[in-house]
Amino acid sequence: MAKTRAYGADCILLAAFETVYGTLPADGYTRLSFKESSLGAERPLGYDPLLGQGRDAQDPFYEAIKDEGDIGVPLDVRALGFWLKGLFGAPATADNGDGTFDHVFTSGGTLPSLAIEIGHAQLAVPKFFRHGGAKLDKLSFDMARSGTANASIGVIAQGETETAATIDASPATFALKRFSQGSGAIRVGGGQLANVVGGKLSFSNNLERVETIRADGLIDGVDETEATAEGSVDIRFGTDTTLTAAIADESPVAMEYGFTIPGSAFALTFHLPRVFCPKKKQEIKGPGGIQASYDWRAARDPVAGYLLRVTLVNDVAGYGS
Numbered sequence: 001m002a003k004t005r006a007y008g009a010d011c012i013l014l015a016a017f018e019t020v021y022g023t024l025p026a027d028g029y030t031r032l033s034f035k036e037s038s039l040g041a042e043r044p045l046g047y048d049p050l051l052g053q054g055r056d057a058q059d060p061f062y063e064a065i066k067d068e069g070d071i072g073v074p075l076d077v078r079a080l081g082f083w084l085k086g087l088f089g090a091p092a093t094a095d096n097g098d099g100t101f102d103h104v105f106t107s108g109g110t111l112p113s114l115a116i117e118i119g120h121a122q123l124a125v126p127k128f129f130r131h132g133g134a135k136l137d138k139l140s141f142d143m144a145r146s147g148t149a150n151a152s153i154g155v156i157a158q159g160e161t162e163t164a165a166t167i168d169a170s171p172a173t174f175a176l177k178r179f180s181q182g183s184g185a186i187r188v189g190g191g192q193l194a195n196v197v198g199g200k201l202s203f204s205n206n207l208e209r210v211e212t213i214r215a216d217g218l219i220d221g222v223d224e225t226e227a228t229a230e231g232s233v234d235i236r237f238g239t240d241t242t243l244t245a246a247i248a249d250e251s252p253v254a255m256e257y258g259f260t261i262p263g264s265a266f267a268l269t270f271h272l273p274r275v276f277c278p279k280k281k282q283e284i285k286g287p288g289g290i291q292a293s294y295d296w297r298a299a300r301d302p303v304a305g306y307l308l309r310v311t312l313v314n315d316v317a318g319y320g321s
Contacts, residue, residue, distance in 0.1 A: 002124035010122040013037070013071075014171050015082065017112045017320060021221055022133035022158045024115040029168035032079050033176055035150060037118060039069035039131060041160035043217070065217040067131060067157040075141065075149035075259060077266045077314045078174040083153055084310055085319045086114055086136040087205070093318050100265045101317060105310040107227045108300070111135055111205065116157070117167050128166050133158025135222040137207040143186060143199035149179045149259055156207050159218045174316070179259035179268055186233060187256040188242050195236035197291065201257050201270060203229045203308055229272060229298040229308045231257075236291045237282050243294060247279050255296065267313045273301035 003010070014029040045060040073083060081103050085091065089109035094102045113135050119128040138154035186193045205227055210220040235243065246253045258269040276299065280292040300307045 003122050004124055006120045006123055006127075008036075010120060011037075012117075012119045012121055012166075014117040014119070014166070014168055016115050016168075017085070018115055018132070021113045022218075024130060024132045024167065027168050029115075029117070029171040030079075030082060031171040031173045032082060033074055033076070035072035035074065037069065037071045039067075039071055039116065039118065039134075039155050039157070040129070041065055041067040041131075041157075062217075064211070065159055067160050069155060071153050071155060073151055073153060074176075075151055075179045075268060076174075077177040077179065077261065077268075077312075078316050079176070080268070081312050081314065081316060081319050082174075083136065083139075083151075084312060086112060087139055087153070087203070088310065091312075091319065095317075096265070096313075098265070100313055100315055103312045103314070103316075103319070105312070106306040107203070107229070107308040108306060111224055113222075115167075116155070119166055121166065126164055126166075128163045130161050130163060130167060131155075131157040131159070132161075133219075133221070135207055136205070138202065138204045140200070140202040143184050143201075143257060144181045145197070147181045149181050149184065154204075156209065156222050158221075159216075177261070177266070179261065183262055184257070184259045187258070188253050190254065190256075191242070193233065193235070193242060195291075196233055197236060198234035199232060199257065201229070201231040203227070227307055230296065232293050232295045234291055234293045243277055247277050252276050252299070255298075265313055266315075267311070269311045271309045271311070272298040272307070273304040273309075274299045274307075 013032050013034050016025045016029040043065050044063045046063050047060045084105045088105035091103040091105045113133050116131045116134050134155050134157035137156050141151040186196050186199050206225045207222045208225050212220045252274045255272045255275040260267045275296045277294045277296045
């Protein structure tokens with residue numbers, strides 16, 4: 001039955017990689033699961049007061065279009081590879097010969113652009129919002145002891161158009177299988193980090209909008225600048241010296257954030273070969289456990305040749321050319 005009001009439960013998100021920046025493909029879209037979205041176009045009002053027109057305000061003017069926002073997605077076994085391709089570029093894929101494939105994404109490459117459609121198909125008058133020339137700027141997620149694993153992805157698009165019909169009536173899909181926080185781990189130097197109670201990881205392509213002067217108010221493109229990664233680990237104070245020894249020597253450590261699916265070969269690993277941690281004072285805030293949050297920052301490792309490498313092991317043969 002058609003509805004007169006839109007609900008998030010009815011929303012559909014489709015996405016496809018563009019061949020030409022800003023040109024939406026006619027088909028070949030994939031339907032992707034998401035938790036929330038703030039992606040949308042804005043055109044704020046500007047104001048420039050004039051004298052000699054009396055005390056009442058005159059008309060405002062429209063600023064240039066800005067189409068951007070965040071999309072919350074699950075860290076899942078299959079569809080996450082689509083988002084990782086947008087964040088890092090096409091992966092190097094290897095067939096393991098057992099029905100699984102290793103997809104290796106590394107930072108520092110050239111990024112593809114996407115077309116994204118967010119639709120409200122159950123409305124009596126359906127509405128679909130298409131975003132062309134979209135590039136993925138940031139990825140961030142938290143680590144905890146329990147709960148589902150989710151991430152936030154920052155998107156910068158060229159512009160938005162509204163239509164009454166979907167761009168692809170028969171999109172491809174991925175069977176949903178999610179990673180959970182209970183199967184996550186943080187490792188330093190290849191070993192499980194002791195007494196860790198939480199963590200965060202944030203990666204950014206630090207995209208720069210090409211804001212040329214155009215009659216339509218759109219940007220000309222989005223360019224990659226310096227790729228960065230930072231985060232934190234929350235550690236209970238104890239006898240383990242894995243981080244404190246490295247901090248005292250002012251030397252980097254190799255850090256790894258990862259998830260697995262128990263009983264299967266499926267896995268997701270974020271590997272940072274060169275991470276620096278600051279020295280932190282040990283604050284005592286009561287009779288309970290003493291802990292500190294180490295805000296780390298990663299750098300490119302000249303031997304490994306990357307800042308961040310993400311390895312996704314699943315049963316998807318590939319994510320397109």
